[in-house]
């Protein structure tokens with residue numbers, strides 16, 4: 001009997017997770033609009049995240065079309081070649097996060113610390129412990145980082161604006177806390193009515 005109850009609860013939880021919208025957020029490491037959007041993310045969004053959506057951040061963004069050549073995903077980023085390295089650090093940092101809440105906190109921290117444009121400081125501030133920091137540095141300076149960057153490039157659609165958000169595949173510009181965008185969806189009203197945006 002107890003076993004059946006546990007199975008039932010588990011299936012119910014899995015069912016709910018699958019019903020949530022699948023959200024992808026396209027970002028760039030040196031993009032002022034991405035930084036502004038990420039810094040605007042409230043703690044309320046982070047606290048409600050698991051009820052709102054399945055969220056994934058994809059650091060890659062737009063290519064700098066002026067210098068476009070095939071296979072230049074390491075150097076061809078909208079704001080500079082340096083931005084590609086920052087995207088790689090983001091990708092490496094995201095790779096080791098346990099869940100979407102810690103992923104969101106990591107990316108928000110990265111952009112809160114972005115004023116000095118010093119990726120090493122962002123690594124120091126935004127990763128939990130020495131082991132994680134070493135892992136991310138090794139990843140971003142080696143083949144794993146390159147693979148992640150390439151994979152993100154392939155998964156990034158032709159964007160007209162960065163940051164953009166895809167909600168179940170529908171892309172739109174993202175100019176505010178994405179929690180507020182998700183709460184404007186009709187399915188989210190029951191969850192969002194009690195959120196105090198601070």
Ligand SMILES: *[C@@H]1O[C@H](CO)[C@@H](O)[C@H](O)[C@H]1NC(C)=O
Pocket residue numbers: 043198
């Ligand atoms: C949001 O959470 C962070 C810790 O994650 C905390 O430092 C900050 O003070 C909180 N902000 C507000 C407005 O409560």
Ligand SMILES: *[C@@H]1O[C@H](CO)[C@@H](O)[C@H](O)[C@H]1NC(C)=O
Pocket residue numbers: 158
């Ligand atoms: C992407 O958009 C640009 C214009 O912004 C266009 O020239 C190009 O053909 C598009 N590429 C694809 C693969 O749709």
